[in-house]
Amino acid sequence: MAYSSTTEMTPEGDKARAGIQSVEVGFALLDVLAQALGPLMLRDLASAAGMSAAKAHRYLVSFQRLNLVVQDATARYELGPATLRLGLATLSRMDAVKLARQRLPALMDQTGHTLALAVWGNRGPTLVHWQESPSAMPVSLRLGDVMPLLSSATGRCFAAFIGRDNSVDKAQPMIEAELALARKLGRSDLPTTPAQVQQVLTETRAQGLGRVVNVLLPGISGFCAPVFDADGHLALGVVSLGSSAIFDADWTGEVAQALRGFAHQLSRDLGWSPA
CATH class of the missing domain: 1.10.10.10 (Winged helix-like DNA-binding domain superfamily/Winged helix DNA-binding domain)
Incomplete structure (x- = not known):
C-alpha cells in the first residue's frame, strides 16, 4: 500500500x-x-x-x-483489546487518578476492603484502577469494565454528580435503557420508574456516596465517593467494596466515613472548594 x-x-x-x-x-x-x-x-x-x-x-x-x-x-x-490498553493508559495518567492511586494504600489500611478508581469514559463510568484487599472475596469485575448507572455504587455516584458537566446528556439514555431492562426483568431491587431513580439520586447526593447492597453482585456491598476538580466537575469516583457479611454498609459507618474523608481531601487538593 x-x-x-x-x-x-x-x-x-x-x-x-x-x-x-x-x-x-x-x-x-x-x-x-x-x-x-x-x-x-x-x-x-x-x-x-x-x-x-x-x-x-x-x-x-x-x-x-x-x-x-x-x-x-x-x-x-x-x-479491540489494544484500544482498551491505550485508553486505560491515558486515563490512568490523568493527574487526579495519579494522586488518588498514591493515596489508596493508606485508605486500604484504614478500611481493609478492596478499592477501585473509576472515571467517566465514552460509554459510562469505567474502572481504571483496582487494588484488591488480601482478604477480599473474589469478584468478577476487572479493569476497563463499564459500570451500570442504577445497579452499581459507582454508577449511582456518577449518575448523581455528573450533572455538574456536559456528560449528563450521555447519562440519560443509559438510565432509560437500564430502567427498561429492570422493568423487563421484574427487578424489585432496582428503580423501575423515573421517580424512583430520582429518589435514589437524591439520597446519593444527600449522603455524598453511591451505595448498593447485594444488587450488582450477590453477597457484595459497596460505596463510591465523588472526587471533584477545581472547576467543580466530577473527576473520578473512589470505590470500596467487599463481602456483605463483613462490609459495613451503614451510611454513618467507618467505611463510609473514611471514603467521604478521602474523597473530600483529594477534591480540595485538586483545587475544589465546596459551595
Whole structure:
C-alpha cells in the first residue's frame, strides 16, 4: 500500500511536520467505533466514516492484526483489546487518578476492603484502577469494565454528580435503557420508574456516596465517593467494596466515613472548594 503524506499549517502559516494521510483516514473508523453504542456492520461503519466498504475493509484487516478492532460472532466490528490498553493508559495518567492511586494504600489500611478508581469514559463510568484487599472475596469485575448507572455504587455516584458537566446528556439514555431492562426483568431491587431513580439520586447526593447492597453482585456491598476538580466537575469516583457479611454498609459507618474523608481531601487538593 502506498502512503501519502499530509502537511499541516499552523495559524501563523508555518509549515508543520508531515504526516501519514492513510493513518489519519483510517482513524476515522476507530473514531466511529468509539462513539457507537455497540458493534457495527461493515457497511454502516464505512458509511459513518465517509468511505466505501471496500476501502474501510482494507483498513479493518490491518486494525484486526493489531488488535485495535475485532469482529463478533455476527461479523460486526468492535474496538479491540489494544484500544482498551491505550485508553486505560491515558486515563490512568490523568493527574487526579495519579494522586488518588498514591493515596489508596493508606485508605486500604484504614478500611481493609478492596478499592477501585473509576472515571467517566465514552460509554459510562469505567474502572481504571483496582487494588484488591488480601482478604477480599473474589469478584468478577476487572479493569476497563463499564459500570451500570442504577445497579452499581459507582454508577449511582456518577449518575448523581455528573450533572455538574456536559456528560449528563450521555447519562440519560443509559438510565432509560437500564430502567427498561429492570422493568423487563421484574427487578424489585432496582428503580423501575423515573421517580424512583430520582429518589435514589437524591439520597446519593444527600449522603455524598453511591451505595448498593447485594444488587450488582450477590453477597457484595459497596460505596463510591465523588472526587471533584477545581472547576467543580466530577473527576473520578473512589470505590470500596467487599463481602456483605463483613462490609459495613451503614451510611454513618467507618467505611463510609473514611471514603467521604478521602474523597473530600483529594477534591480540595485538586483545587475544589465546596459551595
